[in-house]
Amino acid sequence: MVSSDSEFVISDDIELHRIVKSRSNSLQESAERESQFSELSNGGPLSSPKSKVKAFLEGLWHGPAHPVDGPPEIKSPYARQFENFPYRISSSFPTKIKLPFIILYYAFWLVILQQALSSYLTEQPTYQDEASGKSMDIISISCRGESSIWKGKNQRCGLAGAKCAPFDNREVVLRCPALCDSESITYSSIPVGDQNIKYRSFTIGGGRAETPENDVLSYPYRADSYPCGAAVHAGLVSPFFGGCAKIRFVGPQPEFPAKDGSIGFDSFFPASYQFVKTPKCHNCYDPRVLVAFINILLGLPVIYMSTNGSLAFWTVCISGFWTIILTFDPPLVVKAQDPESLATLISLGFERLLPLCFILYVVWKAACQTTLSRPSSPICKALIWYPLFWVGMLNNVTFDRLPVDRLTITDILTQPGSIFATLGIVAIIAVGVVVQAYHLWKAGKFRMYFKLYLGFIGALVVLGNLSGLNLRIHHYILALLLIPGTNTKGMTAMLFQGVLLGLLVNGVSRWGLASIEETDRSLRRSDPSGEIKPPEFLGYERSNSSVSWQIRERDNPIMINGEFISPHDKLNRYSLIVNDVEWYNGPNSSVSLEALAAENDRFAELLGYASDHSQEQKLYLRVGRAGGTRRSDYTNAAVLKYPSGEFVPPKSGLTK
Structure with a gap:
C-alpha cells in the first residue's frame, strides 16, 4: 500500500517535472533578455533611452527569467513544528483509518449544530x-x-x-x-x-x-x-x-x-x-452568533490538518453557506406556526447550493487549488486565509456596516458617508490589485492574467453601455472577477482570496445569483418613479378650512410598470394624506378639514389634539392621484398650521 505521504511526494515530483519542462522552452528567450540587459549595463548598442524602455517593457511583459511562486516561509523553528505537524499525521496513518475519523468528526459537528438550532427553528416560542x-x-x-x-x-x-x-x-x-x-x-x-x-x-x-x-x-x-x-x-x-x-x-x-x-x-x-x-x-433567543462560533471553531482543525486543500475548501464553503441560510442572515424568517416555513427555507437553500457548487469547482480550479494545495503553509491557511474567509462570509456584520448600499451613482450620492466609504473601498482594491499583479509577475503568470482582465474590462464596458439596463457589481460578482487573480501561493493570495471567497459564498447564499444587469424599475425599490405626476397644491382657504389642488398636466396614454394605461382616465380620484395616513379618497379637488372631521370621529378627535393645544399644531399634507388600488407618486409635504391657517407649500420633489 502506498501511503498518502508517498502520493504527495510523487505528485510533487510530477508537478516539478512539469514546471521544469514548461520552463525549459523559455531558457533561450530568458538568456537573450539577460544578454540585452547586460549590454545595456555595459553601454552596448542597446543603451539608447528608447532601447532601455523597450527592454524594460519586454522584461515586464515576459516576467523574470526564473519565476518564483512559493508558500509563505516560516522561519521560526518552533513554528515549523506546527507547520509540519499535519503532514506527519497524514503520513502516519493510512486512508482506511483517516476516513472513518473524518466521518465521525463531521457527524459530531452536525450533532452540535442540531442541538443549537433545532428548538429555535422548529419549536413555537x-x-x-x-x-x-x-x-x-x-x-x-x-x-x-x-x-x-x-x-x-x-x-x-x-x-x-x-x-x-x-x-x-x-x-x-x-x-x-x-x-x-x-x-x-x-x-x-x-x-x-x-x-x-x-x-x-x-x-x-x-x-x-x-x-x-x-x-x-x-x-x-x-x-x-x-x-x-x-x-x-x-x-x-x-x-x-x-x-x-x-x-x-x-x-x-x-x-x-x-x-x-x-x-x-x-x-x-x-x-x-x-x-x-x-x-x-x-425559546426567544437567536442562536446565530453561537452557531457561527461553532462553525468557525470546528472548521479550524479541518483547514489546519487538511494536507490536500480540497477537503478544507469544500468543508468551509458548505458550512459557511448553511450558516448564512439557516441562521446568520437567512433570506426568509422561519415561523414555527407555518409547517412549511422551515421547509421553504431549506428548499431555497438547495436551489442556490447546486449552481454555487459548480461555481466553487471553477473557482477551485482557477485559483484556490494553487493557494491551498501542497506545498502550502498550514499555519497561514489557519491564521490568515481562514479568518478572512469568515470576515467575507459574515458580510452583514462586517462590510454591510459601512455606509455603502449599492454601487450605483444615485445611492452613493444619497447615502451619508457613502462617497468616502466607496473611495476607500476602491483604493483598497486598487492597492490589492497592484500588489497581487506583482506576485503574478514574479510567478511568470502576468501575461495570461493581463489578457484575462483586459477581457473582463472590455466585457464590463459593453455591459455598462447596454440601453435601459444598469451594470450591478454585486459582491459575489466582484469576488468572481477578482479571485482568478489570486492564483499564487504567497501571503497576498492568502489575504485576498480568503475574504473574496467569503463574499462569493455569502452573496449567493443570501441573495442568490442576482443579475449583473438590472432595470431602473428593479433598482427603484419603493422610491418615487416620476412616471405619473401628482396634482399641485393651490393652497388653504381658512374661511371654510379647505385645502385644494389641481392636476399639473394632462397625461397621454403611456406604459407604466409594464401596463399600458391612461392616467387621467383611470386615476380619476385623489388621495389626501394627512400626517402620513390617508384621510380622503374621492373625486373632489378641494377638501374641507372640518367636513372630514364631521364625517370621521377619529379625525375629529385628532384635530382636537391640534385645537386644544396651547400652541397651534402642524398638519403635514400630501396629495396624489388614485384609482382603485393604484396610486401616482405623491407630492412632498405641505405644512399647514392649524387652526391659524398658515400654509407652506411643499418643496419640489416627489414621495411614494
Missing part, C-alpha cells in the same frame, strides 16, 4: 399568560416592518387607517432576531411629515422610560415604527442575541419627540405603542 395561566404563542417577525403591526405607508392601512385597527387595548408579544440594530434600517424612502427617511433605523419617538410606571418600559413609538428596531432602541432586545418583547397599543399621541437617535415627529398620529414588561418566555 411561547409565553405564560399571567391572567389565565395558559401558554400563549409569540409572533416571530423580521427586523423591519411587520404587516400584522402596521401594513405600510400612505394608503396601505386603508382610509383612516381602518385596516390597521384596533389602535388601543391590544397587546402583542414578539420574537425578534439578532442584529436588528443595523437591519431595521430602511433602504427606500419613507415620508415622515416633511422628512424623507432613508438609510436610518425606522423608529419614531419612543425611548426607554426614565421612570417606568407600573409595567410600562418605554415612551410611545409611532405605530409604523419597525417593532424590533424599536425594541433594540429601547434597550429591551439584544442586538447580538435577539429576544422577546411585549408591545401595548395606546392609541393616538399628539407628538413623538426624538430620543436617543430616533426620528422625531411633531404632530399627531392615530396609533402608537409602548413596550411593557415582558412575561416569562420560552
